[in-house]
Amino acid sequence: xxxxxxxxxxxxxxxxxxxxxxFDLSVSEMLWSRRxxxxxxxxxxxxxxxxVLRLLDALGAPVFRVNGMMMAGPAIFGLxxxxxxxxxxxxxxxxxxxxxxxxxxxxxxxxTYLFTRPIPKGAVLVGKYLAYLACTFFVVLPSVVIVxxxxxxxxxxxxxxxxxxxxxxxxxxxGLAVYGAVFAFIGARFKRPLLVGLIFIFGWxxxxxxxxxxxxxxxxxxxxxxxxxxxxxxxNVISLIQGIFRESPGLxxxxxxxxxxxxxxxxxxxxxxxxxxxxLEQ
Amino acid sequence: xxxxxxYFMGGSAAVLVAGLGxxxxxxxxxxxxxxxxxxxxxxxxxxxxxxxxxVAFANVREVMDxxxxxxxxxVLPQEQGQQEFKEHTGIDIERDIDYIVAAATRIPAxxxxxxxxxxxxxxxxxxxxxxxxxxxxxxxxxxEYKGKKLIKSTGVPRDAELDASGAGTVVRRRHExxxxxxxxxxxxGIGSEAAIKSAIDAQLTAHSITSNNEMMELxxxxxxxxxxxxxxxxxxxxxxAKLPPEIASKLPAIKTFAAMTHIDGGITGxxxxxxxxxxxxxxxxxxxxxxxxxxxxxxxxxxxxLMNSLQLSGSGKTVALSFAVPSEVLDMIPQQIxxxxxxxxxxPKQLHER
Numbered sequence: 267x268x269x270x271x272x273x274x275x276x277x278x279x280x281x282x283x284x285x286x287x288x289f290d291l292s293v294s295e296m297l298w299s300r301r302x303x304x305x306x307x308x309x310x311x312x313x314x315x316x317x318v319l320r321l322l323d324a325l326g327a328p329v330f331r332v333n334g335m336m337m338a339g340p341a342i343f344g345l346x347x348x349x350x351x352x353x354x355x356x357x358x359x360x361x362x363x364x365x366x367x368x369x370x371x372x373x374x375x376x377x378t379y380l381f382t383r384p385i386p387k388g389a390v391l392v393g394k395y396l397a398y399l400a401c402t403f404f405v406v407l408p409s410v411v412i413v414x415x416x417x418x419x420x421x422x423x424x425x426x427x428x429x430x431x432x433x434x435x436x437x438x439x440x441g442l443a444v445y446g447a448v449f450a451f452i453g454a455r456f457k458r459p460l461l462v463g464l465i466f467i468f469g470w471x472x473x474x475x476x477x478x479x480x481x482x483x484x485x486x487x488x489x490x491x492x493x494x495x496x497x498x499x500x501x502n503v504i505s506l507i508q509g510i511f512r513e514s515p516g517l518x519x520x521x522x523x524x525x526x527x528x529x530x531x532x533x534x535x536x537x538x539x540x541x542x543x544x545x546l547e548q
Numbered sequence: 549x550x551x552x553x554x555y556f557m558g559g560s561a562a563v564l565v566a567g568l569g570x571x572x573x574x575x576x577x578x579x580x581x582x583x584x585x586x587x588x589x590x591x592x593x594x595x596x597x598x599x600x601x602x603v604a605f606a607n608v609r610e611v612m613d614x615x616x617x618x619x620x621x622x623v624l625p626q627e628q629g630q631q632e633f634k635e636h637t638g639i640d641i642e643r644d645i646d647y648i649v650a651a652a653t654r655i656p657a658x659x660x661x662x663x664x665x666x667x668x669x670x671x672x673x674x675x676x677x678x679x680x681x682x683x684x685x686x687x688x689x690x691x692e693y694k695g696k697k698l699i700k701s702t703g704v705p706r707d708a709e710l711d712a713s714g715a716g717t718v719v720r721r722r723h724e725x726x727x728x729x730x731x732x733x734x735x736x737g738i739g740s741e742a743a744i745k746s747a748i749d750a751q752l753t754a755h756s757i758t759s760n761n762e763m764m765e766l767x768x769x770x771x772x773x774x775x776x777x778x779x780x781x782x783x784x785x786x787x788x789a790k791l792p793p794e795i796a797s798k799l800p801a802i803k804t805f806a807a808m809t810h811i812d813g814g815i816t817g818x819x820x821x822x823x824x825x826x827x828x829x830x831x832x833x834x835x836x837x838x839x840x841x842x843x844x845x846x847x848x849x850x851x852x853x854l855m856n857s858l859q860l861s862g863s864g865k866t867v868a869l870s871f872a873v874p875s876e877v878l879d880m881i882p883q884q885i886x887x888x889x890x891x892x893x894x895x896p897k898q899l900h901e902r
Binding site for chain 1: 570752
């Protein structure tokens, strides 16, 4: 009879290695989920609009005449960055993806499979957060570049707006990262994360920015909007009021606070996942 | 990661790289601006023509919100002119203007020469309709230039004839009509028509001051931490001033200059000059030191205190003169006025009587 072999128990991977393992596992799952259809619609709309505008402009239609004034491509690009990306795409994708990082696993009752692995629970969240970043960066940023290539050359110069494009891409990436961290925390902590997240972006952030005082310092948008290289549009009453009470913190201050928000909320989310006991409904 | 995901990410990265590459080529194709330098200063510098001799910036909002300004508001009488300006244009200088960029530039003329011209670009909240109506009421004409709306004044004064040298050589100076342009949302440009058109061209062709490495390096040096600054090429100003050769030859050999100030509770500032060589810098330092010594010789303690706050520094080709007026000193001004029982608006009259 063969003697039983004393196979040594393999060492559990570290936090980073575990996170990367979860990232590798989650990225495809996240990218090809039903949520991506929503993301494609959100991100595809500005691309489609810019293509149509380009076509109409080529046909000679006066689509860029506002109050008798012909708008230049860079100004329209700036407007699109504000309206489509900064105010809508970035926070909305942050909410939909960020809150679902853990919630989806709980809903599908698959979180047990991840938690029974010999990896830190916090690494599961961090790995999924990295997958969220990869998914959103690889979808949102190329669409911004396509909009830039379509819109800016109309009565504008690609070269002159190049630095603005770099700033836009950087701040959108920062925005996705920070909102993702905030909503990952909300997803890990609250029972109805999507609702809380939507209240946060469309309720709290909008209201806080419209009032004078220090409340706006407790929003992500306050620091993010301070870095936008384009003029803020006054396209509705809320924007107009926000424009009146708008204060812009400095670049360094904004970056520091955004980094602090990201680190604190991501850490908070990881700690919440470590400590929380998820009870799966039968 | 599945193969499909890898392909998708590869495709996305390719779009990103292609777009950024195109932008980069266009960026460098427009005059090879220095990347590090171009990042400095406000983005409105892209409207300042590359050949501008002087560029200045003032953060109006910061100055208006400064403690110094708040203190002055307490003692200064109600500013009637500012109120009238607001009523006419809808622009509240206290709140609506964020910052301004100004430039002294040269506009190429038809005869091959270049005329000096000024340009002011203001970022803020403007009531476009009100400004347009006001301009039209005063005989302004609205036209379009490369997609931007221009309001031109029609009351053009006759060209002036100046005897600059005093030797009977008459210099004919053209008076260009003043124009106001809505460059972007919340951005207006004011200056001669030619200067405004040149600003629009500079932005569209990316041939702006951001492609002038010498000026952008100066701006990069002083942009941080100052709420008002000006930089310029001294040689260009001296040549534009059409000074008589006797005076021009006596001017110090300064190549560039920079003036910067930070206004908050007090005022701090620095004037810096870059000379052509070390010898010129030494000479300039000696001249400034002599003037400072002369200033200290006065019996006026206030003047002596002010002279003591000046600090001369710099090495090699650089000469720098710094000053600092702390808030404590500025606090004394209103107290002095109250103590004298006088009002600030009486000061001009008193000065006039002296």
